[in-house]
Amino acid sequence: MDSSKVKVVTCIAPVNIAVIKYWGKSDENLIIPINDSLSGTLSMDFMCAKTTIIASPELQENTFWLNGKEQSFNNKRLTNCLQEVKRLASKSLPHLNWKFSIKSENNFPTAAGLASSAAGYACLVSALAKLYEIEDNVSFIARMGSGSACRSMYGGWVLWCKGSSPDGRDSIAKQIAPASHWPEMRVLILVVNDERKKYSSTDAMKRSVETSELLKYRANQIVPKMTKACIEAIQKKDFEIFAEITMKESNSIHAICQDTYPPCVYLNDTSHTVANAVHAYNEFKSSNKVAYTYDAGPNAVLYLLDSSVDEFMSVINYLFPPQDTAEYYKGLPLSSNQLSQDLKMALNIPVQEPGCLKYIIHTKIGEGPKILTDPQQHLL
Ligand SMILES: Nc1ncnc2c1ncn2[C@@H]1O[C@H](COP(=O)(O)OP(=O)(O)OP(=O)(O)O)[C@@H](O)[C@H]1O
Numbered sequence: 001m002d003s004s005k006v007k008v009v010t011c012i013a014p015v016n017i018a019v020i021k022y023w024g025k026s027d028e029n030l031i032i033p034i035n036d037s038l039s040g041t042l043s044m045d046f047m048c049a050k051t052t053i054i055a056s057p058e059l060q061e062n063t064f065w066l067n068g069k070e071q072s073f074n075n076k077r078l079t080n081c082l083q084e085v086k087r088l089a090s091k092s093l094p095h096l097n098w099k100f101s102i103k104s105e106n107n108f109p110t111a112a113g114l115a116s117s118a119a120g121y122a123c124l125v126s127a128l129a130k131l132y133e134i135e136d137n138v139s140f141i142a143r144m145g146s147g148s149a150c151r152s153m154y155g156g157w158v159l160w161c162k163g164s165s166p167d168g169r170d171s172i173a174k175q176i177a178p179a180s181h182w183p184e185m186r187v188l189i190l191v192v193n194d195e196r197k198k199y200s201s202t203d204a205m206k207r208s209v210e211t212s213e214l215l216k217y218r219a220n221q222i223v224p225k226m227t228k229a230c231i232e233a234i235q236k237k238d239f240e241i242f243a244e245i246t247m248k249e250s251n252s253i254h255a256i257c258q259d260t261y262p263p264c265v266y267l268n269d270t271s272h273t274v275a276n277a278v279h280a281y282n283e284f285k286s287s288n289k290v291a292y293t294y295d296a297g298p299n300a301v302l303y304l305l306d307s308s309v310d311e312f313m314s315v316i317n318y319l320f321p322p323q324d325t326a327e328y329y330k331g332l333p334l335s336s337n338q339l340s341q342d343l344k345m346a347l348n349i350p351v352q353e354p355g356c357l358k359y360i361i362h363t364k365i366g367e368g369p370k371i372l373t374d375p376q377q378h379l380l
């Protein structure tokens with residue numbers, strides 16, 4: 001390929017974990033949510049999507065490779081994103097109509113309930129926006145790939161406002177506090193060993209909208225109050241309130257999932273044991289030190305401050321003995337403290353079979369998508 005006629009862009013983008021969940025759409029095609037949602041963006045040091053786009057007049061057709069496998073371009077979400085980015089681009093760009101090749105990789109499991117679609121679409125849209133020299137807030141375009149992806153367009157703490165425009169133009173994400181605002185915040189992802197096929201969040205939330213009366217009450221009455229209170233708790237760095245809202249909110253969407261007909265049950269015995277351990281630990285400490293939240297799967301995501309990580313990990317290591325310690329701990333360092341006798345008594349939870357947890361990722365709040373300029377970092 002003639003290098004003077006080639007445009008290459010590489011981008012990395014993060015995963016986000018909601019503390020106020022998005023569950024239900026008012027427009028399935030444009031992906032407009034029925035309620036606002038709020039999330040923390042996770043550090044890209046340990047989990048990220050990476051995408052390279054190469055555009056050239058010499059390419060004959062568009063191609064898209066994900067984790068080494070060619071994907072079809074016949075995908076409405078992908079084509080909606082592309083169409084929208086091109087609509088915003090200046091029509092005078094010489095490379096606007098060049099064909100391109102996209103290659104993307106996630107450094108963590110794809111489609112395993114770890115929000116790969118959020119990181120993936122945020123990465124794709126950020127790379128496309130760079131390629132077509134668009135400076136505006138393009139979170140509404142990432143939203144058209146996967147709703148939760150719009151929140152991965154920013155670092156720190158991010159609010160996705162549902163908006164009121166029928167075309168979704170104001171259904172966008174905005175940062176409410178940067179990653180540096182609450183540097184003590186840590187995140188533990190307890191990946192539950194579970195091979196059962198889950199229902200996709202897309203299908204399940206559609207069924208909730210169609211069948212759950214409770215969902216309307218949640219979206220109209222509960223979420224607005226919780227969102228306001230949670231933003232305040234984040235701004236004041238009030239972990240006690242933040243944790244209570246986070247846990248109640250996760251329980252609320254799983255109650256909606258149970259109220260959906262037929263129900264969509266995501267949590268399993270291990271998920272419930274983790275939640276019980278969090279409540280027992282918080283009671284032992286006489287305040288909320290750890291908060292759990294669950295998305296559309298059994299994995300527990302725990303928000304906690306760095307001062308609680310060592311002691312709470314002693315609880316997890318005691319209750320959930322690993323089957324295979326190789327590659328069990330990923331991310332930031334974790335110490336292997338012994339559980340104190342007092343705490344063991346207070347937990348009053350039996351030790352689980354070895355291997356209930358597959359592995360644990362220890363991470364923190366991080367920055368939003370980043371363009372990588374070093375040619376060594378391109379995937380193509
Ligand atoms: N890096 C990526 N680039 C583009 N698209 C991606 C990327 N990673 C994932 N996707 C898209 O997201 C899909 C997986 O989304 P899915 O919702 O099933 O899983 P998940 O996001 O990992 O889990 P969950 O939504 O339950 O947290 C993939 O099949 C692909 O279409």
Ligand SMILES: C[C@@](O)(CCOP(=O)(O)OP(=O)(O)O)CC(=O)O
Nearest residue numbers: 018021022146147148201202295296
């Ligand atoms: C439970 C959730 O993780 C749901 C995420 O749903 P998706 O963003 O994956 O759904 P689509 O918009 O249909 O792609 C809650 C959340 O992240 O807010």
